[in-house]
Amino acid sequence: DAKTTQPPSMDCAEGRAANLPCNHSTISGNEYVYWYRQIHSQGPQYIIHGLKNNETNEMASLIITEDRKSSTLILPHATLRDTAVYYCIVRVLGNTDKLIFGTGTRLQVFP
Amino acid sequence: GAVVSQHPSWVICKSGTSVKIECRSLDFQATTMFWYRQFPKQSLMLMATSNEGSKATYEQGVEKDKFLINHASLTLSTLTVTSAHPEDSSFYICSAREHGPSQPQHFGDGTRLSIL
Numbered sequence: 001d002a003k004t005t006q007p008p009s010m011d012c013a014e015g016r017a018a019n020l021p022c023n024h025s026t027i028s029g030n031e032y033v034y035w036y037r038q039i040h041s042q043g044p045q046y047i048i049h050g051l052k053n054n055e056t057n058e059m060a061s062l063i064i065t066e067d068r069k070s071s072t073l074i075l076p077h078a079t080l081r082d083t084a085v086y087y088c089i090v091r092v093l094g095n096t097d098k099l100i101f102g103t104g105t106r107l108q109v110f111p
Numbered sequence: 112g113a114v115v116s117q118h119p120s121w122v123i124c125k126s127g128t129s130v131k132i133e134c135r136s137l138d139f140q141a142t143t144m145f146w147y148r149q150f151p152k153q154s155l156m157l158m159a160t161s162n163e164g165s166k167a168t169y170e171q172g173v174e175k176d177k178f179l180i181n182h183a184s185l186t187l188s189t190l191t192v193t194s195a196h197p198e199d200s201s202f203y204i205c206s207a208r209e210h211g212p213s214q215p216q217h218f219g220d221g222t223r224l225s226i227l
Contacts, residue, residue: 032213043117043204043218044155051213081205087154097143097208101155 004088009106012082018075020105022088025069032091033064034099035073037084037107044101047073063068078109113139117219125227126197132190132222133207140185141207143163145216146178149202161188193225 005023012018024033032051036044047060048055050071054063061074075082087104091097115122122130122206134144142163147155159180160168164201168178179191188207192199206216 034215036218041202041221041223043115043206046215046217049213050216059226069128091213098145098157098160099206100157101147103154 004094004102005011006088006102006105008084008103009108011073011108011110012078014080014109014111015077017106018078018082020073020075020086020088020107020108021070022073023070024088024090027090029068033062033071034089035060035062035093036087036089037082038087038097038104039081039084047086049091066092078107080109080111083107113177113207113209113217115205115219117202117205117216117222119222120220121223121225123225123227127194130195132192132203134188134190134207134218134219136186136207139207139209140196141188141209142185144182144188144205144207146180146188146190147204147206149204149221155204158190170198182221190225195224197226200224200226 014105032049034049035047048060050062050064059079064071085106087101090098116132116135116137134210144161146158149155155169158173161180161182163182169175182188204221206218208216
């Protein structure tokens, strides 16, 4: 299983872009990178996923390096409600398609 | 977007009782659902994969007879914690995946279980 490495915590000023890095140097060619976040005492919320190309949706942008060994989740204009634990996960393909959660990055957005 | 509903959101019960938690996919069919547990200040830990119409697949170290999983329809999976004890107190979360090889899993809001 490809593992991910994320910084344990980050701070970001409200209104600024939050850039959350993730290292997944052992990723396989057909494994996707998924990002979820978990706000305290809630279930994880899906944010975005990608394979090779950069992706953007209404929540965030995902930048994947050309060698696919790392990626960055970008929240373009962070708000206080974006304070959460962000998980970068490489999807294990196969019959079960399990998601294995690491420890994530605790993002604190401050006023 | 895809919605997963989990019920109940919070349950308190006495030691020795059994507790059933429901997980429903509201606007899509899910042949596969997943059950996680999360202890305070820790990450989610996958317990089992629930497959519609067949037996669940449990992760190593998870007791099958303790955590009974039933996935009787394409929109409903249940987790029953049998003869619950205080050490079973935790946050239980389910997820379901939309059809398609790269589709994301969507999570319920979790069930906080407290065993007295």
